[in-house]
Amino acid sequence: MPGHGTINYVELPSRDLAATRRFFEQAFGWRFVEYGPEYLAIEGAGLDGGFYASSLAARSEAGSALVVLYSDALEQTLAGVVEAGGEVIKPIFEFPGGRRFHFLAPGGSEFAVWSEPAA
Template identity: 55%
Template sequence: MKEHHKINYLELPAKDLEATRAFFKAVFGWQFVDYGPDYSCFTNGGMDGGFYRADASMSVASGSLLMVLYSQDLIATQNAVEQAGGRISQPIFTFPGGRRFHFIDPSENEYAVWSE
């Protein structure tokens, strides 16, 4: 449901659009619709959005936002990230409210996954 003045959609850079799409489909079960060769919309991710082909990438160190995903089984998700070609940049650690890890996707973007 669209809500007035609420975040509605995210657009993220992807150096390797095809590999990024395959990665998120394999690990998180996202679905994709392509709009031309340089843009792919994702659904089934909690919030819809898209990946656009770009040379840039996101990282906390560069001041970018950090997209944090939720998992009911943090270890299984970390294993799935690694099996799909993601790179763990921060192994599982504790923070106030739970535990999480950070990973780098095939387009060199940084994400986190957390659990209670």
């Protein structure tokens, strides 16, 4: 049972649910459950959630929350994102806690991936 007051579920917009599903399956190994033609529940991503069909997209520059994934092999993950059809919008950069990059998934929403500082 979820803890009281904890973040339990996140829902994200997608302009193209089929492309979003293919991308996250290929790039990150996520699984999905379809709930009709306008909703995909996410499984195996570390936090429960889903994608809903929308003409809008989540972008941090517009004030949207940014979903940040973790990788223990940042360059390899970036290559997998590109190979799966993601668009890198901020190449790998350093920040006080490590390194990260930002990308757009095929459904139009922005995500980031971070890793520990380079050794």
